[in-house]
Amino acid sequence: MARTNITKTTRSRAGVQPTMVAVDASASPNGMMFDWTATAEVVVRSTDGSPHTMTVAVADAARPDGLxxxxxAVTIPATTTVALAAGPFGPEYRQADGKVYLNFDAATGMTIGVLDNA
Known part of the structure; x- marks a missing residue:
């Protein structure tokens, strides 16, 4: 199944709320991605009563000797009232298509956004 692209929200010194979208349940455990930059960070919120895991995939090109x-792995705490922020992610996470791939163990009650510099 095709991954769902997450549109980035540009940071502002005046403050900005990231655009949050539901984690794509139809594609769980895979399904989300965003354009890689050296400054992009993800923010994740969960209303589920159980913790979940988001895995940021390492690019095949970053695997030494085919290892x-x-x-x-980023643990998303249960019932997060304030979004958990993770990143930025180095070039070893940039896939061949220029995206960062995010995989989830479940999608129940989770929303995600990406913040980046202009």
Missing amino acids: TVPGR
Whole structure:
């Protein structure tokens, strides 16, 4: 299934609320991505009573000698009233198509946004 692209929100010194979208339940455990830059960060909020895991996939090109390299696992706490922020992610997370791939163990009650500089 095709991944869902997350549109970035540009940071502002005056303050900005990131545009939050539902984690794509139809594509769980995969399904979300955003354009890689050295300054982009994700923010995730969960209304579910259980913690979940978001995995940021390492690009195939970053795997030395064809070794398996696990992605960065980020635990999303249960019932987060303030969004958890993660990142930025280095070039080893930039996939061949220029995106960062986010995989989720479940999509129940989770929303996500991406903040970046202009």
